[in-house]
Amino acid sequence: MVVAGIVAVCAVLLVLAFLVPRLSRHPERGTQRTLGAGSQAAGKAPGRLGRWLSKPFNSSSRAVGRSGSTGRKARGHMPF
Template sequence: MVIGIVVVCAVLAVLAFFVPRLSRHPERGTQRTLGLGSRAGSKAPGPLGRLLSKPFRSSSKAVSRSGAAGRRGRGRMPF
């Protein structure tokens, strides 16, 4: 799962750099999917629920950051 998230983040960063407006839809779709996993994991009782939902929350943050970094990098280009 970790390798998959790394690949998704890399693809989103490249996509956000080259076509910033078109990168928002895949980013939101990925975050929606990870949100479903987080909500499903948090249904477990007590600390186990927090433990199971944490990888999905941190992956969602990483996806968001990589898309934002690609768009920010594109905005700083001189052309």
């Protein structure tokens, strides 16, 4: 369920970054801020459990950043 949500957010950000690159940064940063807060909260668990619980948030944040970056890069390669 959560994975599908992250995939949907990445897809929306990819399309948004391709269509309006400047306006895509704010939603991307907001999503990354939210995921960062989740990672921080999960990381407060003791020991290895904290690292294990925060890892999905970190990888999701990285995926969001990559999808926005890819959309803006693809837009830059277009001939128009």
